[in-house]
Amino acid sequence: DAGVTQSPTHLIKTRGQQVTLRCSPISGHKSVSWYQQVLGQGPQFIFQYYEKEERGRGNFPDRFSARQFPNYSSELNVNALLLGDSALYLCASSFRLAGGYEQYFGPGTRLTVT
């Protein structure tokens, strides 16, 4: 079975631009979460979507938005990019919302803002 896939792998953007990152969860997984991982730190929770509805939002500005499609794939959008947005963006899927279901992570999208 295919794992979680993310695109693109790498991205270089200029301050003020907008970016869209894409994620396809494991088949059958309905929960998708997005995390930001800055170098030297652990992943920070940005959003969770389940059955196309937002189920949680981390402490990130409104420049960050996301959505989930009927096929459970998801997009993360970041507007008005800042240098501090440079990070590895990870997408994770899990089978259900219940606490005991572990997450499966994609390889991430490396975003560099210049």
Place this chain on the structure above:
Amino acid sequence: AQSVAQPEDQVNVAEGNPLTVKCTYSVSGNPYLFWYVQYPNRGLQFLLKYITGDNLVKGSYGFEAEFNKSQTSFHLKKPSALVSDSALYFCAVTNTNAGKSTFGDGTTLTVKP
């Protein structure tokens, strides 16, 4: 609010020796605890989890972890380390669902031949 502390940035062990990677947590209610491993330029890979029941949980690649409620700890262990275990290890906690996990800052494990 929930939080995770991994007090050691780096752990060095010799191949064949036992290893421990420490994790303490803070969360309201019952915790769900996870360990993930990250190899260079890769996403995180699930190792093991504690939901309820036995305090000693076993996971992938010979790893195990001990849940200690009184000390709010969930240390990762392996009886005999391999060079291939060298990687970045993350502890995570949630009291709702895994998709809203809070992660520690990670511990780099280096196993020397």
